[in-house]
Amino acid sequence: MVLLYTVLTLCVLGVLAALILYLVARQFRVEEDPRIDEVEKMLPGANCGGCGFAGCRGLADALVGRDDISALYCPVGGAEVMKSVADYLGKAAPEKEPQTAFVRCGGSCAKRPRTNRYDGAASCAVAASLYGGETGCAYGCLGYGDCVAACNFGAIAVNPETGLPEVDAAKCTACGACVKACPKNIIELRKRWPKERAVYVSCVSKDKGAVVMKACKAGCIGCGKCEKVCPFGAITIQSNLAFIDSHKCKLCRKCVNECPTGAIRLVGMEPLPRESKPAAAEGARTGAAEAAAKQHAGKE
Amino acid sequence: MKTFPKGGVHPSDNKLSRAQAVEALPLPESVNVPLSQHIGAPAVARVAKGDTVKVGQLIAEAVGFMSADIHAPVSGVVTAVDLQPNGQGIRQPMITIRREGDEWAEGIDRSKELVRECALAPSEILARIKRAGIVGMGGAAFPTHIKLSVPAGRRVEWLIINGVECEPYLTSDHRSMLERSEELLVGITILMRALGVGRAAVGIENNKPDAIARLGELAAAYPGIRIVPLRVRYPQGGEKQLIAAVTGREVPPPPGLPIDVGAVVCNVSTTLAVYDAVQKNKPLVERVVTVTGRQLREPKNLLVRFGTPVSALIEAAGGLPEGEVRVLNGGPMMGRAVCNLASPVVKGCSGITVLGGAEARRGAESVCIKCAKCVGACPMGLEPYLLSKLARRQLWERLEGEWVTNCIECGCCQFTCPANIPLLDYIRLGKQRVGALVRARAAANTTKK
Structure with a gap:
């Protein structure tokens, strides 16, 4: 008898709870656009946060909800995905040029001698909060791989030979996670040229030329030779640092030969043939760099 | 006998220079005086290249509420007002003075005589x-x-x-x-x-x-x-x-x-x-600095003018020992490693500690076994293992909720950790990030109002 009552009470309780749940669910039901689910399915599902939302669901919600979706973009899916989403929703597809991440530091182990040894937590963020770094350059890459840890696509890895991270352009989705992770602001998203070509300044040091020369053999000394030689006005020098505007640059490569330290990096292309004697040895290049730095210092 | 109620550790005190009377370090040939030797806004230089200054003369003036004046620690000629690397290798504005003699500004009483009475408001x-x-x-x-x-x-x-x-x-x-x-x-x-x-x-x-x-x-x-x-x-x-x-x-x-x-x-x-x-009427131009370490020949207490390079202090104590050493600005618990020995002594520098051999190295990190030694050692009653883990995962909001801003960065947690986990490194990072978040929030609130 006792058993029966117990079971019955539980059953009644269960039914009552179900009833309450049913009523509450009906009363407070949230109407959700079924298109959100559809759009989410179209998105890559990487949940990388590259669009600025916490995940793909957030972007899908915004894509369906907003009338004007020109400000929204999925860097992973790219133009293709955005077009299919826009077609599905009957809105104008947002356009954005394809980009790739570039590591703007050329201070490899060979070019940038170590001046001290760091044995704290192996994290760029921690090291950067403590001091300038293991070399004489306080702007350069620390090499503990915060960018590698931040990348969801395995597109960036530290090369053990140079100690610098390298981006695999084929895998890079330009989500910008590495850009945010780098405490030294070394990684930049730049326009992606066909065949992965690029010309960029691989240095972010704002130190004066003489200081850069002392710390690193591959740094930009701000001599301004590239600025002068550029026929398109794509290069500007600000606080002792050259910057190439990837929208104005036509990949003519004149600046590459002009740079005395080799801070301007050329990717996926052969350099222009040198007019005078080809710089046979690395020593000749360093000599030229010193001369340029001196000339520049004289001007100041 | 009194003490504080929570946490704390007891490292061996190693007060090697306890019996050494303070001696004045010979004046350096030139000094680099940073414009920021205090918490708050850096002072603004009031001298230019080529100016002659006397000891105790104002060379940089405080601007804003939180700032402090800076006076010439030596007499001589200002040779540069420029960026120079500090102890952490980061370039900061400094005034470089080439010393000539030791001429003090007028009105400064340098006698040893004790002046007891003070009737000032x-x-x-x-x-x-x-x-x-x-x-x-x-x-x-x-x-x-x-x-x-x-x-x-x-x-x-x-x-x-x-x-x-x-x-x-x-x-x-x-x-x-x-x-x-x-x-x-x-x-x-x-x-x-x-x-x-x-x-x-x-x-x-x-x-x-x-x-x-x-x-x-x-x-x-x-x-x-x-x-x-x-x-x-x-x-x-x-x-x-x-x-x-x-x-x-x-x-x-x-x-x-x-x-x-x-x-x-x-x-x-x-x-x-x-x-x-x-x-x-004597401005702050010098201080007592302990130069110490087991491997130094003569650990000492030196009276040092600000701007003197750290290397000069180490030389006075018998020079840098052989092999790999760690030079700290401060003591071994809270001191900051100095990677540039040409960097100057500043107002907040109470000691230069040189650690060599095994002392200089951190032990290899292993995994946390949740022994809670760090929790027991924390004088602020925090949970260092948790804070460090949250900081590693970049969960800044949760860190704020765990009172990371209470941390005084004393290093007891790291000192006591049997797994050599760099707890404080991560907690300090978390504290900085949370501090930035709190400030950003405050700024947003004021603009809203």
């Missing part, structure tokens, strides 16, 4: 302290005149003088207490006068019995001053720990301040600087 005392560019010399370098300006409606009940020097190796405050005891006591009466408070306590750990005895003997002649011996325990020299040890009161978490429990804490060296400024 509190506002005048504060003005003199501000004019002398005094900042907290225990390490934090907080501008002293701001600390002593009691907000309206608050009452100071306790002036606490920090003679704890709980950091291993360092002995600069210990020597100052022994060698300048009378001046220290006069300095305390001046601070009491400035704050309008009737009682002061000098907290000294009982590993300095000579200082306790000497000051105790002399303090009888100074009404209101009491010497409080404390049980040796690190980090007793932390402001909040010292207040708890002496008064038994707990400072509320940030933005709570010592004044909320009616206390103002001043370091021994700072108090002596106040004496010099008020009674002798």
Whole structure:
């Protein structure tokens, strides 16, 4: 008898709870656009946060909800995905040029001698909060791989030979996670040229030329030779640092030969043939760099 | 014997230079004086290349509320006002002076004679302290005149003088207490006068019995001053720990301040600087720095002008030992590693510690076994293992909820960790990020209003 009552009470309780749940669910039901689910399915599902939302669901919600979706973009899916989403929703597809991440530091182990040894937590963020770094350059890459840890696509890895991270352009989705992770602001998203070509300044040091020369053999000394030689006005020098505007640059490569330290990096292309004697040895290049730095210092 | 209630550790004290009298370091050929030697806005240079300066002359002026004046530590010619690398290898604006002789600015009393009487009004005392560019010399370098300006409606009940020097190796405050005891006591009466408070306590750990005895003997002649011996325990020299040890009161978490429990804490060296400024009209241009380390030939206490390169101090103590060494600005618990030995000594630098051999290296990190030693050691009652884990995962909001801003960065957690986990490295990072978040939120709120 006792058993029966117990079971019955539980059953009644269960039914009552179900009833309450049913009523509450009906009363407070949230109407959700079924298109959100559809759009989410179209998105890559990487949940990388590259669009600025916490995940793909957030972007899908915004894509369906907003009338004007020109400000929204999925860097992973790219133009293709955005077009299919826009077609599905009957809105104008947002356009954005394809980009790739570039590591703007050329201070490899060979070019940038170590001046001290760091044995704290192996994290760029921690090291950067403590001091300038293991070399004489306080702007350069620390090499503990915060960018590698931040990348969801395995597109960036530290090369053990140079100690610098390298981006695999084929895998890079330009989500910008590495850009945010780098405490030294070394990684930049730049326009992606066909065949992965690029010309960029691989240095972010704002130190004066003489200081850069002392710390690193591959740094930009701000001599301004590239600025002068550029026929398109794509290069500007600000606080002792050259910057190439990837929208104005036509990949003519004149600046590459002009740079005395080799801070301007050329990717996926052969350099222009040198007019005078080809710089046979690395020593000749360093000599030229010193001369340029001196000339520049004289001007100041 | 009194001490603070929570956590703490007891590293071996290694006070190698305890018996070495303070000696003046020969003046350097040139000095680099950073414009930012304090918490707050950097001072603005008031001299240019080519100017001739005398010792004690104002060379950089405080701007804004939180800032401090800077005076020439040597006489000579300004050769540059430019960016120079500091101890952490980061370039900072500094004034470079090439020394010529040792000529002092007029009106500075350099005699050793004790000036006991001080009849100045509190506002005048504060003005003199501000004019002398005094900042907290225990390490934090907080501008002293701001600390002593009691907000309206608050009452100071306790002036606490920090003679704890709980950091291993360092002995600069210990020597100052022994060698300048009378001046220290006069300095305390001046601070009491400035704050309008009737009682002061000098907290000294009982590993300095000579200082306790000497000051105790002399303090009888100074009404209101009491010497409080404390049980040796690190980090007793932390402001909040010292207040708890002496008064038994707990400072509320940030933005709570010592004044909320009616206390103002001043370091021994700072108090002596106040004496010099008020009674002798001498601005802050030099300080006592301990140069120490097991591998140094002669650990010493040196009177050093600001801007002197760290390497000159190490030379005076017998030179850098062979092999890989770690040079610290400060003691082994809270000191910051110096990667550039040409960097200058600044107002907040109480010691240079050189660690060699096994001492210089950190142990290999292994995994956390949740032994909770760090929790027991934390003097602020935090959970260091959790804070460090949250910081590693970049969960800043949760870190804020776990009171990371309460951390005083004493390093007890890392010291006690059997797995050699760099707990403090990550906690400090988290504290910085959370601090930035809190400031950004405050700024957003003010613009909204």
